[in-house]
Amino acid sequence: MHGYGIMKAVEESSGGRVTIELGSLYRMIARMMSTGLITEAENGADAPHAGKTRRNYRITSLGLDVARAEARRLQDALRVAGDLLTDGEAGT
Numbered sequence: 001m002h003g004y005g006i007m008k009a010v011e012e013s014s015g016g017r018v019t020i021e022l023g024s025l026y027r028m029i030a031r032m033m034s035t036g037l038i039t040e041a042e043n044g045a046d047a048p049h050a051g052k053t054r055r056n057y058r059i060t061s062l063g064l065d066v067a068r069a070e071a072r073r074l075q076d077a078l079r080v081a082g083d084l085l086t087d088g089e090a091g092t
Helices: 001-014 022-034 061-090
Strands: 040-041 058-059
Touching: 001 022, 001 058, 022 040
Parallel strands: none
Antiparallel strands: 040 058
16 A cells, blocks of 8 residues: 555544544654564555655555564453453452
């Protein structure tokens, strides 16, 4: 996907609860490229916008590994939070 497409996909998939400013998005893209989490992909079927070439990005194997590890970390954090909430209800 290209940057604007990523921004819109995040917004849509979160039901509008998560929005990313374009400037922040491109800083994140640059950081992820420099750390090898994503790479520039060949342009797909997206036509250029107003004479500008869109850069498409794809996740790397390292990026997938990092994303999976982060998902596990977040699941663990939610489990701990749920346990604390359940324990807190019992103590009231």
